[in-house]
Every structure is written in structure tokens, then in C-alpha cells.
Amino acid sequence: MLLSNLDLLATAPGGVAHLRETILTLAVQGKLVPQDPVDEPTSVLLQEIRTEKDRLIAEGKIKQDKSLVEISDEEKPFGLPVGWEWVRALDVCALITDGDHQPPPKADMGVPFLVIGDVRTGFVALEGASRFVPESYFEGLDWGKKPCLGDVLYTTVGSFGIPIPVVQQQRFCFQRHIALFRPAVIELQSYLATALQTKLAFDQAERGATGIAQKTVPLSVLRNLLLPLPPLAEQSRIVTRVEELMRLCDALEAKGRLEAAQHAQLVSTLLGTLTASVTPEELADNWQRVAQHFDLLLDRPEAVDALEQTLLQLAVRGLLVHQDPADEPASALLARIRTEKDRLIAEGKIKRDKPLPPVTDEEKPFELPVGWEWTRMGTVVNGSEAGWSPTCIGSPRRPGHWGVLKVSAVSWGEFDATANKELPLDLAPKPEYEVRDGDFLLSRANTAELVARSVVVTTAEPRLMLSDKVIRLDVSSQMNRVFLNMVNNASHAREHYAMRASGTSSSMKNVSREVVLALPVPLPPFVEQSRIVTCVTALRRLCADLRQRLKAAQATQSHLAQALVESSNAL
Structure with missing residues (x-):
């Protein structure tokens, strides 16, 4: 029964490892080869x-x-x-x-x-x-x-x-x-x-x-x-059979690795046709071709992750929603942002910012729709601040205690308030660093893949403070900060940070605030930012639902495989 269900075992999460374990268990229980009375x-x-x-x-x-x-x-x-x-x-x-x-x-x-x-x-x-x-x-x-x-x-x-x-x-x-x-x-x-x-x-x-x-x-x-x-003669038969079945497991693992690599290549190729689109009309045509393969394409969580990243790329390029000629252009939005900054400087609420150079043609990774403008992160924020780095204790903090964020709190696309360390009672908290509703937070130090990831805090828990590795950007009130978060996590931003990150470790990297503020930002009209956010939010919900369905399907497959293993062991 075990060998007749190899496909189920091999494709279930951890299936081949379970199969190896079962083979060995059956071997020492005397159930893998028949006994010979003459032994x-x-x-x-x-x-x-x-x-x-x-x-x-x-x-x-x-x-x-x-x-x-x-x-x-x-x-x-x-x-x-x-x-x-x-x-x-x-x-x-x-x-x-x-x-x-x-x-x-x-x-x-x-x-x-x-x-x-x-x-x-x-x-x-x-x-x-x-x-x-x-x-x-x-x-x-x-x-x-x-x-x-x-x-x-x-x-x-x-x-x-x-x-x-x-x-x-x-x-x-x-x-x-x-x-x-x-x-x-x-x-x-x-x-x-x-x-x-x-x-x-x-x-x-x-x-x-x-x-x-x-x-x-x-x-x-x-x-x-x-x-x-x-008996010694049966030992020889057992070992021979185990070696045969382990070679089969090796082949199943190799087949699984090959299929995973081929699937990843297929996903990359098909989604690449979407990101190669230069107009909404071309995107619509390419989308129809890709949609024909969705059942094959989106059968693994990592493929859904790739699709979600592709949607983010398309969104910040202005290809997910149509432009409206009646929208106020981004140039007028930049003027309003400048006016707001000048007022805050005059009121002494922020310091005068250093002029940032225009985005050069070499820095522009793609063409923008009519009415959009290239600008820099520092242009659309009024300032930034980092927290502090006290010596903390248990992780996470106990109820009612102050805590300091870890970088993992802002690493995975959603704010994770549980990723914190407790501030010792002999250290006074610094309320000026407390996380607030709506904060735009970014990790200044992280692994090479996750450095400078950002989140927008929907609802902040009280008594959580910024660490020195998490900075808070004061986004202009004229900007949709959720859209800006999409820009910061899109692929062109990832490349910007990867090229400028520093650090002696091959995995842990740092980016300076200057690098963050220099990020090229594709800026649409304000009302279009809202339309993009609405569209991406709906599509991300669909991706989350699909991911959950795949997870449930994998769990079911894993339970079936485990039941098969247990039934074989009980024979």
C-alpha cells in the first residue's frame, strides 16, 4: 500500500522524509521483507x-x-x-x-x-x-x-x-x-x-x-x-531492500527539485510578460494569455507571492488602473507638498531640508504615464527619526510593560506588534519614540533581502517604542502613505537599496537615511493614488485567500500522507 501511494507521499510537505522514516521503521519491525523459515x-x-x-x-x-x-x-x-x-x-x-x-x-x-x-x-x-x-x-x-x-x-x-x-x-x-x-x-x-x-x-x-x-x-x-x-541472512535482505527504496526516495527528491525549478521558471516567464507590458492595453492582452494557465501557475504559495509582487510592480508603474485626464497632475501635488513643508519650517516644526537632486534618466527604471512625475522619497516626507537601542530583556514584553520594536516588526508587509523586547524597569521609557496609528515605519538594518522594508501601522499598541534600527518617516499629509509604502516595497526600490546597502556580513545589511530619502518615487496624481491602493488591496485579499486555500490543501495532503504512514507502521 505504501509504494502504491508514492505520489501522495512524495508531493506532501515533508513527504519524502516521512517516507524514508517509514521505510526504516518497517525494516526493523520485520515488515519490509518476508521471513524465511530456513534462516x-x-x-x-x-x-x-x-x-x-x-x-x-x-x-x-x-x-x-x-x-x-x-x-x-x-x-x-x-x-x-x-x-x-x-x-x-x-x-x-x-x-x-x-x-x-x-x-x-x-x-x-x-x-x-x-x-x-x-x-x-x-x-x-x-x-x-x-x-x-x-x-x-x-x-x-x-x-x-x-x-x-x-x-x-x-x-x-x-x-x-x-x-x-x-x-x-x-x-x-x-x-x-x-x-x-x-x-x-x-x-x-x-x-x-x-x-x-x-x-x-x-x-x-x-x-x-x-x-x-x-x-x-x-x-x-x-x-x-x-x-x-x-537473523543474519534476513539482515542482508533488509539492507538490500532499504537501499533500493532509499534510491527511489533520492529520485523522488530530485524529481521534486526539478519540478520546483521548472515551475519557478514558468512563473518567472509568464509573470515577466506582465511586467514587460508598457501600456494598460498591452497588459490586458498579456493578462488574458497568462490567465489561461492560472490553474498551473498558482498551485504553490511561492507562486502566489510572486504574483503579488508582480501586481505591486504594475501598480507603481500606473498599469493597474486607468488614468483620468481630469485628475490634477502630479506636478500640482508636488507644489502643494512644497507649500506644506515651507509652512512647517516657518512654524519651527521641522528643519529646512537639504535640496535633493532631480531623478536622472539613468535612475528611472520605467516610463511613467501622462500626469505622473519622478521625485524622491525625501521630497514627499517632512523628515525622519530613529528610535533608541537600550539593553532589553524578555521577548516579547509582558502585558502592561514598555517594549522596543525588533526589525522583524516591519519585515513582512504587515506590522507585527508582537516582535518586540521588553524595556527593563530601571530604564525610563521615551514616549517621543512611541509608535502611533498611521506611522510609516522602515527597517534601516536587516537581512540583505529585507533591509529597508516598510509598513504602515493601522492600529498601534500602546507602550511600543522605535528601536535605532527602525525609522519613522513623517509622510506629507498630501500623500497617500499606503501608496508610498507600495512604492518602497516594489522591485525597483529593492534594487535601489540592495545596490547601496552596506555591512561586513554577507546577510545583515544597513542603509542610511540618506539612501532612503534618495529613493526614486513614481508619483501619480493624489486621486489616482487612492484608486491604485483600492485596486491593490482588493487583489491582495484575493492572493491571501488563495494562499490560505493552498495551505489548507497542503495540510489535508500532509494528513493523508501521515495517515498512510501510520497505517503502514501498524500493519
Whole structure:
């Protein structure tokens, strides 16, 4: 039943990961391949293991193992097929140890010394090793510290729970954050590595892990891991089948990545025809062609996001609503904005602004409709201010306490009042920085993608203040601030900020207020701004509704896939 529903599992969110987990679970439950009555039972294998361990003890290679706690019926999570046995990991291993606890001597070359980063992919990567130890140090290591063909390494710190089979004889050693399982019988390696990948093994390791910031799995926990052990012949069949199914999972993941890339290319191409339109009439024609593919185009949330960004681009270019020749032109609007500024300067409410240069032809990313004008952000705002940067405590603030905004409060298109940190009681709040209804807020520092994103605050919560990384723009009363917010978040603004952002980090960037105020702004007549805002608001509601429907559909698909997984596990 599982394999007959691969399409459902593979396309559900996290479906292939669930499929891998289910394959491993079925494998160690004895449900992946049929049992063969002629197989030598596991009890015989355990006798062979005991004989080999006794030999190694006699040779002084390992110590007499301490008695492990007997496995009670209450510990066994499920029943096993006839011929199988429940064992603890040390029952089937000659030893379970870890790397040298003393910092090894360093060398420019010699024997590779592996750290977790070298094995996180599940393979021994000697060619990528960045650390080495001298030959003399390696030769002085105990037998159990030198990995051999047939061993299984296992990460125990941070990204713990990754088994790494040693599939060829190579000279290397490893840090103490890596454990080593050495099966008493080399033929056990493949099945042991498979069993260590299961949720059954991981959950035990997680329960026994110590530490808070960085979890560490003690060797005592690993030695006591409870594992189901099939006959040796069946182990081979299980491993072969698991490898086949994991290759199928690899193919499904590759197919999914290819389909996602092809879909993204299709979305980019089709939406690109819309943004290439230069007149409303051409846009209408292109829209009709794109609309024929909407069922294919808008079947993923990221495609809806791309459509919404395209609508924003079209809006600020004047292509979403028709122009009305009776509208007062933008040149008259600029004159009114200038008059308002001069009055506020005369009243001492704002300082005289520095003259901004006209927008050059090189800075204009597109042509404007008749009646529009290119201007700059600084022309249509009366000033800007940043908040402060006090040392804050818990996030978010407690009810009734003052808080300071994080940049994430203005990063995602809607004002998020919960993104704040609490101001300590010994610091006096600064009411002049309190967020107000209608504020136009912009993040001066953020990730490269989100820097200078802005929002208009519809309803402000009391006792929230600006941080030094969030600036408030005093938008002219002659402007529609929601339209200006659309301009600031459109693609040409994103490019303006990306080209001028600074910062030593590859991800975190900063923009100065001068860069913000220099943003080229396509300015329509005031009444057209309102028509554009009304149109975009309605279209964004449709996008939000479509996004919600897709989310619900994905949730349903995920629930179906999970139910299928659970039913397979219960067989």
C-alpha cells in the first residue's frame, strides 16, 4: 500500500522524509521483507558474537563487558517476528567508544583527524579533512580508537544521531564528539547502520542526551540502545531492500527539485510578460494569455507571492488602473507638498531640508504615464527619526510593560506588534519614540533581502517604542502613505537599496537615511493614488485567500500522507 501511494507521499510537505522514516521503521519491525523459515535464527548469531567477544577479551583488545540491564517486556515497543531477538547495542558490538578526549597534536599533514563537519553527510570524507595529526600520535592510539572496515561512526554532539559506516580500510582518527560502534561480527555493519538511522534509535538517544544549549549523547546511552536483531541472512535482505527504496526516495527528491525549478521558471516567464507590458492595453492582452494557465501557475504559495509582487510592480508603474485626464497632475501635488513643508519650517516644526537632486534618466527604471512625475522619497516626507537601542530583556514584553520594536516588526508587509523586547524597569521609557496609528515605519538594518522594508501601522499598541534600527518617516499629509509604502516595497526600490546597502556580513545589511530619502518615487496624481491602493488591496485579499486555500490543501495532503504512514507502521 505504501509504494502504491508514492505520489501522495512524495508531493506532501515533508513527504519524502516521512517516507524514508517509514521505510526504516518497517525494516526493523520485520515488515519490509518476508521471513524465511530456513534462516539460521538470531540466537545462533548471538552465540557467535559471544564467542568472538571472548576471543578479543582473551587477546586483551577489549575488557570484560559489564552486565547490561535485562530487557523487560515493558521496554519492548513492538513484537518481533519469529527468530528475531531484542538486544542492546553492546550485546552485538565488541566495543562502543569515542575519540580521544585529550586535544590531539596538530600537523600540517599526516593522518586525517575528522570532526563532525567531516561526517555530517553520512559518509567518511577524508579528502575534505581540514585537520591532521602526526603519524606517531596515530600509531600510539588504542585499537578501539583506530577505525576499521566494518565499524559504524555516530555523531554524539549537536547534530547527533548520524550513523556513518566505514566501508573501506583507511587511516584516520576522530574527535571525541564522534562515537564508534565496532560490531563483533563484521557482517552486522550494514544492518546496524540501518537500525541506528531509525526513529526508534534516535528517540532513545534524544531521551538520554544531556546538556541544554548543545545536546550530547553519552556512551552509556549508546551502549544500552534497544535494537531489534533479525537473523543474519534476513539482515542482508533488509539492507538490500532499504537501499533500493532509499534510491527511489533520492529520485523522488530530485524529481521534486526539478519540478520546483521548472515551475519557478514558468512563473518567472509568464509573470515577466506582465511586467514587460508598457501600456494598460498591452497588459490586458498579456493578462488574458497568462490567465489561461492560472490553474498551473498558482498551485504553490511561492507562486502566489510572486504574483503579488508582480501586481505591486504594475501598480507603481500606473498599469493597474486607468488614468483620468481630469485628475490634477502630479506636478500640482508636488507644489502643494512644497507649500506644506515651507509652512512647517516657518512654524519651527521641522528643519529646512537639504535640496535633493532631480531623478536622472539613468535612475528611472520605467516610463511613467501622462500626469505622473519622478521625485524622491525625501521630497514627499517632512523628515525622519530613529528610535533608541537600550539593553532589553524578555521577548516579547509582558502585558502592561514598555517594549522596543525588533526589525522583524516591519519585515513582512504587515506590522507585527508582537516582535518586540521588553524595556527593563530601571530604564525610563521615551514616549517621543512611541509608535502611533498611521506611522510609516522602515527597517534601516536587516537581512540583505529585507533591509529597508516598510509598513504602515493601522492600529498601534500602546507602550511600543522605535528601536535605532527602525525609522519613522513623517509622510506629507498630501500623500497617500499606503501608496508610498507600495512604492518602497516594489522591485525597483529593492534594487535601489540592495545596490547601496552596506555591512561586513554577507546577510545583515544597513542603509542610511540618506539612501532612503534618495529613493526614486513614481508619483501619480493624489486621486489616482487612492484608486491604485483600492485596486491593490482588493487583489491582495484575493492572493491571501488563495494562499490560505493552498495551505489548507497542503495540510489535508500532509494528513493523508501521515495517515498512510501510520497505517503502514501498524500493519
